[in-house]
Amino acid sequence: MIKYILKRVLMMIPTLIVISMISFVVIQLPPGDYLTSYAASLRQEGDRVDEAELEMLARRYGLGQPAYVQYYKWVSGIILRGDWGQSMEWRRPVRDLLWERMALTVAISSISIIVSWFVAIPVGVFSATHQYSVPDYLFSSLSFIGAGLPGFMIALVVMWIAMRQFGLNVGGLFSPEFIGAPWSWPKVVDLLQHLWIPVVVIALGSTAGSIRTTRANVLDEMNKPYVETARAKGLKERKLIWKYPVRVAMNPFFSTVGWTLASLVSGQTLVAVVLSLQTIGPMMLRALTSQDMYLAGSFLLLLSTLTVIGTLISDILLAWVDPRIRMEG
Amino acid sequence: MTIPETDAIGPSDDLDEAPRPGEVAQELIETETMELPEEEEQLYVAGQWQLMWWKFRKHKLAVVSALVLILLYVVAIFAEVVAPYDPSTYFIRYKMAPPTPIRIIDAEGQLRWPFVYQRVRDRDPDTLRDIYTEDRSIRHPIRFFVRGAPYRLWGIWEMDLHLFGLDAEPQEQAIFLFGADRMGRDIFSRLCYGGRISLSIGLIGVLLSLILGIFLGGVSGYYGGRIDTVIQRVIEFIRTIPAIPLWMALSAALPADWPIVRVYFGITIILSLIGWTGMARVVRGRFLSLREEDFVLAARLSGSGEIRIIMRHMVPSFLSHIIASLTIAIPGTILGETGLSFIGLGLRAPAISWGVLLQEAQNVRSLAQAPWVFWPAAAVVLTVFAFNFVGDGLRDAADPYAR
Secondary structure, three states: OHHHHHHHHHHHHHHHHHHHHHHHHHHHOOOOOHHHHHHHHHHHOOOOOOHHHHHHHHHHHOOOOOHHHHHHHHHHHHHHHOOOOEEOOOOEEHHHHHHHHHHHHHHHHHHHHHHHHHHHHHHHHHHHHOOOOHHHHHHHHHHHHHHHOOHHHHHHHHHHHHHHHHOOOOOOOOOHHHOOOOOOHHHHHHHHHHHHHHHHHHHHHHHHHHHHHHHHHHHHHHOOHHHHHHHHOOOOHHHHHHHOHHHHHHHHHHHOHHHHHHHHHHHOHHHHHHOOOOOHHHHHHHHHHOOOHHHHHHHHHHHHHHHHHHHHHHHHHHHHHOHHHHHHO | OOOHHHHOOOOOHHHHOOOOHHHHHHHHHHHHHOOOOHHHHHHHHOOHHHHHHHHHHHOHHHHHHHHHHHHHHHHHHOHHHHOOOOOOOOOHHHOOOOOOOOEEEOOOOOEEEEEEEEEEEEEOOOOOOEEEEEEEEEEEEOEEEEEEEEEEEOOOEEEEEEEEEOOOOOOOOOOOOOOEOOOOOEHHHHHHHHHHHHHHHHHHHHHHHHHHHHHHHHHHHHHOHHHHHHHHHHHHHHHHOOHHHHHHHHHHOOOOOOOHHHHHHHHHHHHHHHHHHHHHHHHHHHHHHHHOOHHHHHHHHOOOOHHHHHHHHHHHHHHHHHHHHHHHHHHHHHHHHHHHHHOOOOOOOOOOOHHHHHHHHOOHHHHHHOHHHHHHHHHHHHHHHHHHHHHHHHHHHOOOOOO
16 A cells, blocks of 8 residues: 555655746746736836846846756755745735645535535435436436536636625625734624625535435445345345445445545545635636736646646555555556 | 138238248248238348438437437528618617517407518607517518528629518517517527528537547557557546637637638537547447457458458448537537637627627527527527437437447
8 A cells, every 4th residue: 555655755756847938938928028017017016126036037037047056956945944935916926825725725615525525415315316307307307407507607606696685795705894803703604794605606516516426326236235135134224224234325425535636636626716715726727917916826736736636645555455456456 | 820721821810830941941931921020021121321311210309309400501691681670770769678579469359461560669758678569550571582681692793682571661660579689680680690500610620629639539549558548648638628618718819810711610629629539439339349359350261451341341340429529519619609609719709600699698688688688698699409309319320229
């Protein structure tokens, strides 16, 4: 097992290197170099341009030197000093902007996963045990619809309904007075009050998928001889189902949690833009449209890394559950 | 199975007796000439595609969806004819006008040919917002194939024939099936034109994915070994990059001064950059399983070249599966374009796509005032579902020999 984990971790390294290169290319994509546009934006706003500061930034990022030198300076800055570069628009180090947004994004995604499991597993089990009944058809068609609808459209509809019925603008994660305020109990309470709409919207798509997976898995297990044996021995139906087939059917959920989390984090980008959440999505969009490239590139790098780590966790969990995989790999 | 009384000699009774060796051939001929139910007889002689069509036909939802898709594509292809107005004409008197109600019963309660009433614009004294009411004394019947705004069909033929419209001067009285937007443009006409980009980007994007996927997946699956490992690593790598953020970053990098056509192809390429990996996996899997089949071995032993084996023997047997996975892949591309254009990173304003039209709905307040700007979303959702169902039906039909 340890050998397998080590092997997977080592295999991660080349992937991460290529990912960092791609993020660097993204940073370099807009025409002109970072410093010229930085100075231009300073001048535009009538600020005094500090030549010494520009000089220092140029040295720090190796601007004007060949691309590989710049790449090396950027990557080594991140790895050795935790320096992700400077956000042009926010005039702050990218590092300061990244982590709070990242934390909120991961938190929303995690809550959404848990909510979707709480809904999907009972519904999926019910559908499987009542196969071809009216509720089963109802749930199946609902989950088909839920899986097909794009999240950002659901978000728009939810906001529209809230606006029309209650005159509420439900966007955002905090009430205006708490934005930018330090963390406190009232702020947490306020967050919880705003949280449910994004959670419901984000959870909807993954719930639909999970219902179908649970249903299929439980149905597969139900026909196996051990279930028949347990039934023949007189085990109560309810206990029988929840104790054996459901447990087996739930294995893939836990072992793919890494993938699910990572894909939710990037998948919710558009929903976050519509609902103007204080998460990565809207900030990345703004960074991209205002060509604040160190910020945008850092987000891409961070999200990709998260996906790689999520995959790693899932692979390890899968190998742990299923010995055949670790023997092969 | 039947009662003894029907013991009279009939063709089916011969089958019950054990055939004597010399009679086997005789009997085979007899079975064919026997009066099987017509359908069953066809089942034995039908070709692969015929069987698939029969199986697909049974999936009612898929058939209906296929018809819906055909309709959508026809509308997009003949957008100039179907749309009653030019998509970028401003009707200054109809800013944010709601959909025009179409009536068949007039104020006197008489049944009539479908018509609309004359619209009158008023201003709400409190909110200063335009409100539209109907003048019930003036009726405008809806006419089919009317002459209206001139256009060039596909940029070639000059025409002015429209599928439907009113006899009235458009600026005075227009028919807006889905209402008008903030600038007073007809949303239905814009939807028709927008379908051109949104519907074709799905097909072209998937076509690009297919070319890359078949080539790389085929090489990977057919040759195996080291090439296979390298290609599989590349695919795995591409799949670890989160799709939406990468799409956003790349499409933000497309220069803003590019002409529409170039941006269109840029976006298409960006979208298929990730899509091909799925296709490559399907193709590879098929190649891997077919490589071991007896008929491939037989072809090789009888001296067929590699290309001939692939094109003549292998491709036909998995073509149907490829078509099914293509259909399932199209909605992803359509949604990708819609999402990107919606947040302003894809196609931009003078271009008309469903995503661009949805930008109008981005502001919740305007959505609350004029919910009809949300119609493009309905078009997208309809298309996505139709493709999903058709893909579902095709996947079931792809292997007609399986039961």
